[in-house]
Every structure is written in C-alpha cells, then in structure tokens.
Amino acid sequence: MVDFGGWEMPQQYTSIRDEHFAVRQVAGLFDVSHMGRFRFGGAGAPDFIQRMVTNDVAPLVDGQAQYNLLLNDEGGIVDDLVVYRGSEGFFAVVNASNREKDLAWFRAHAPEGVEIEDRTFEQGLIAFQGPRAQELLPCSADLASIPYFGWAQGDVAGVHALISRTGYTGEDGFELFIATDRVGDAWDAILGHSKSAGVLPAGLGARDATRLEAALRLWGNDMDETVNPYEAGLGWTVKLGKGDFIGRTALEKVKAEGPRRQLVGLKMQPGDIARHGAEVSAGGKRVGVITSGTHSFFLGFPIALAMVEARSLQVGDRAAVEVRGREAPAEVVKLPFYRGSARSLSDK
Amino acid sequence: MAERRYTKTHEWVTVGGKQATIGITDFAQSQLGDVVFLELPNVGRKLAERETFGVIESVKAASDLYSPVAGRIAEVNETLSAKPELINSDPYGEGWILKLDLAGDLPSDLMDEGEYKKVTEAAGH
Numbered sequence: 001m002v003d004f005g006g007w008e009m010p011q012q013y014t015s016i017r018d019e020h021f022a023v024r025q026v027a028g029l030f031d032v033s034h035m036g037r038f039r040f041g042g043a044g045a046p047d048f049i050q051r052m053v054t055n056d057v058a059p060l061v062d063g064q065a066q067y068n069l070l071l072n073d074e075g076g077i078v079d080d081l082v083v084y085r086g087s088e089g090f091f092a093v094v095n096a097s098n099r100e101k102d103l104a105w106f107r108a109h110a111p112e113g114v115e116i117e118d119r120t121f122e123q124g125l126i127a128f129q130g131p132r133a134q135e136l137l138p139c140s141a142d143l144a145s146i147p148y149f150g151w152a153q154g155d156v157a158g159v160h161a162l163i164s165r166t167g168y169t170g171e172d173g174f175e176l177f178i179a180t181d182r183v184g185d186a187w188d189a190i191l192g193h194s195k196s197a198g199v200l201p202a203g204l205g206a207r208d209a210t211r212l213e214a215a216l217r218l219w220g221n222d223m224d225e226t227v228n229p230y231e232a233g234l235g236w237t238v239k240l241g242k243g244d245f246i247g248r249t250a251l252e253k254v255k256a257e258g259p260r261r262q263l264v265g266l267k268m269q270p271g272d273i274a275r276h277g278a279e280v281s282a283g284g285k286r287v288g289v290i291t292s293g294t295h296s297f298f299l300g301f302p303i304a305l306a307m308v309e310a311r312s313l314q315v316g317d318r319a320a321v322e323v324r325g326r327e328a329p330a331e332v333v334k335l336p337f338y339r340g341s342a343r344s345l346s347d348k
Numbered sequence: 349m350a351e352r353r354y355t356k357t358h359e360w361v362t363v364g365g366k367q368a369t370i371g372i373t374d375f376a377q378s379q380l381g382d383v384v385f386l387e388l389p390n391v392g393r394k395l396a397e398r399e400t401f402g403v404i405e406s407v408k409a410a411s412d413l414y415s416p417v418a419g420r421i422a423e424v425n426e427t428l429s430a431k432p433e434l435i436n437s438d439p440y441g442e443g444w445i446l447k448l449d450l451a452g453d454l455p456s457d458l459m460d461e462g463e464y465k466k467v468t469e470a471a472g473h
Contacts, residue, residue, distance in 0.1 A: 270385065
C-alpha cells in the first residue's frame with residue numbers, strides 16, 4: 001500500500017504486469033474512490049461552471065460529461081477534471097491531491113445562488129476498464145446505449161449506481177459512482193461475475209502505465225499551475241470563443257505568441273526507464289525534462305512524456321535522457337503511444 | 349540446502365563450500381514491485397563487502413544492489429536479462445543474481461531467518 005494524497009492505495013493487487021495486461025486484453029477493476037467529487041446546484045450553477053472551466057459546457061445536456069481544465073488567471077492549470085451535467089445541476093470529478101484546493105477555488109469564486117457540496121465521502125468510485133467491459137459488467141442498464149462521455153443511472157450487481165462511460169486507461173469502460181456503504185458489495189459482485197473471463201482488480205501501477213500509454217496527462221507530473229493548456233497539448237479543451245472564463249486573457253496571449261514549451265512522447269531502449277525530472281537533451285543541448293516515465297509491459301519498451309522547448313523536437317528525432325547518471329538514447333514518437341478500445345468510441 | 353542468511357538492506361546469501369550465492373529477498377522484491385531490468389557486472393570482478401555491484405530497475409524506482417559478502421564474481425545469472433520477472437516470482441531460486449568465490453570470512457552481522465523477519469515486520473507497518 002502507498003500513500004496517495006492522504007489515501008492508502010494499493011500499487012498492485014497481484015502484479016502490475018498482469019493487471020496491465022488484464023486492462024488491455026479483458027478488463028480491470030480500479031478503486032478510484034480517492035478522487036474528489038463535487039456537486040454544484042442552484043440557478044447560477046450553469047453560468048458559474050462555464051466561467052470556471054476551459055471547455056464549453058453550454059451544449060451539455062442531462063446525461064453528458066466533458067473533459068475540462070480549471071485555470072488560474074495566468075492560464076496555468078489548477079487541475080483537470082470531468083464535468084457531468086445532470087437534471088439538477090453539475091457534478092465534477094477532480095484529482096485526489098487537489099480536492100481541498102479545488103473546493104476552496106470553486107467556493108472563492110462562487111456567486112450567491114450557487115451551492116457547492118463535497119460528496120467525496122458519501123460515494124465510492126470504481127472504474128471497470130477494458131475492451132470487454134461492456135460485455136462483462138453485470139448491469140441492469142442498457143450499456144450499449146451509453147455513448148462515450150455519457151452517463152446513465154442503473155443497477156450494477158443489484159446496487160444502484162451512476163454509470164459513466166469514461167476512464168483513464170485509453171480503453172472502453174465505465175466509472176461507477178456508488179454509495180459508500182454499498183460500493184464494496186458491487187466491487188465483489190463485479191469481480192465474482194467477471195473473474196473467470198480474466199478480469200483482475202488493478203492498482204495504481206497499472207493505472208499509471210495504462211494512462212501513460214494512452215498519453216493521458218497526470219496533474220502534478222505532466223502539468224501543474226506553471227503549465228498552460230497549449231503547452232500540455234490540451235488546447236482542444238480550450239474554447240476561447242465561448243465567453244469569458246478564468247485564464248482566458250492569458251491564453252489569448254499564449255495562443256497569439258505560440259506556446260514556449262511542448263509535451264512530446266519518447267520511446268526508450270529496454271531497461272532505460274526515464275524518471276520524472278530527468279533532463280532531456282538534443283544535439284548536446286538541454287531542451288527539457290521528463291514529466292512521466294515507465295516501462296510499458298504491454299508495448300515491450302519504456303515510454304516517457306517530456307516537457308521540452310517548443311520546436312526543439314519533432315516526431316522521428318533522436319534525443320538523450322539522463323538515466324542512472326548517463327545519457328540514454330530516446331526517439332520522439334507520435335502520441336498516444338497506444339490507442340485502446342476507447343478509440344472506436346471516440347471516433348463515433 | 350545451505351542455510352540462507354540476510355542483510356539489513358534485504359539481500360540474501362547462501363554458502364556452499366567456498367562459493368556464495370546472492371540475491372534479494374522476497375520482502376525486497378515485494379517492495380520494489382515488478383522488476384523490469386538489471387544492470388549486472390561481469391564475471392571476474394572482485395567485490396568488497398557492501399560494495400555496489402549493479403542496479404535493479406522496477407516500475408517504481410531504480411535501486412542499487414550491494415554485495416553482502418566479499419569475493420570474486422564466478423557466475424552472473426544471465427537468464428535475468430531476458431526474464432527479470434524471476435526476481436519477483438522466485439527470489440530465492442531462479443531469481444538468484446550472482447555466485448561469488450568467497451574471499452575471507454562471512455560478515456558477523458548477517459541475520460538468520462527469525463532475526464530478518466523481525467526487521468521486515470518493523471519495516472512493513
């Protein structure tokens with residue numbers, strides 16, 4: 001068990017390798033109850049959310065979710081989050097390590113008529129992720145009718161759940177919001193139902209490996225309050241034309257001038273695991289640092305993300321990364337490193 | 349089978365005649381998580397007691413490997429370069445790391461299984 005933002009979390013249940021393969025080939029079940037969950041109500045909630053986040057939430061209807069960023073006035077990323085639209089307001093899932101900071105940030109900006117409630121401790125959150133997730137989840141709802149980044153209510157293994165077709169692995173799958181006192185029952189029932197097909201409970205190690213293969217950014221590693229969305233390669237979440245939001249003025253300037261840094265993907269040689277903070281150089285000149293790195297059991301080689309000077313590296317270029325006190329060779333590759341079953345959903 | 353002895357830094361050693369076999373303990377592999385790579389020395393190199401001889405990379409971190417005893421490297425487990433996961437699955441068997449021709453006596457502070465168990469219980473909560 002490891003400490004993760006104050007929560008005691010398993011790095012692995014059995015082996016990171018086995019759990020990683022289960023997620024890519026069948027499905028894995030993650031306990032992500034540590035993530036922060038807020039509810040926003042009141043007549044002012046829609047305008048408030050629209051002013052706080054980068055994406056355009058106005059077109060969202062009940063049953064839809066959207067990936068978003070919270071920015072500070074300088075355009076730096078305070079957190080990344082998923083915003084859900086319900087019939088009575090909005091719901092958001094934020095990073096565990098940022099829960100208290102985000103809650104204070106929302107509350108500091110909320111006008112009269114917006115109610116913000118921290119629901120983290122009333123609900124558990126588990127994620128069932130993998131190419132066979134739809135087939136193997138015991139559920140009363142018509143899962144096939146839930147689109148990517150859509151959600152519905154239903155019973156999972158006889159327990160009431162909010163079922164969201166979202167995740168952090170690059171695979172198809174569902175995130176299930178379930179009352180804290182019942183989430184353990186649902187966990188056991190899902191595994192009982194799907195274990196014989198090869199489903200495994202999966203820990204933080206498999207979660208990090210799968211998210212990195214899918215090039216999903218991790219706040220605190222690949223981005224933070226000093227990184228803007230264009231540098232993080234998340235410009236697609238920014239809708240400058242939607243009206244005013246926190247950070248917009250700063251981002252207009254970044255967009256006009258071009259970002260100073262960029263996030264790139266690196267493929268490394270077997271055994272050379274690039275660690276967070278390691279220096280990246282090209283042509284003998286330091287160009288940036290590693291933000292995330294691991295060994296990909298599934299791809300068979302180590303992979304990494306690096307934040308480097310804009311235009312210093314392009315796909316196909318060679319670079320060098322400091323590994324165990326020496327310069328290890330790296331190749332710049334296209335992101336994501338791997339496109340899982342979520343691809344067919346997002347292309348629909 | 350010779351009695352296995354342990355160090356505070358989670359290596360193990362068994363001795364048969366003048367040769368020692370060394371590896372890392374089951375506790376060490378469980379703390380490291382899945383091992384993905386080992387950087388190991390060549391046969392013939394002389395190691396002093398407590399000398400760093402290589403690096404073990406797991407998905408979590410890179411850690412130095414120390415020799416619990418002094419001696420000359422007689423054999424390196426070459427299988428580990430293709431199958432580093434043997435360190436996880438069989439740390440006391442197929443996951444052995446080096447065989448050394450012993451130079452001098454064994455260090456006096458090596459622990460037996462009971463003593464080592466106390467160390468790991470204190471370390472793991």
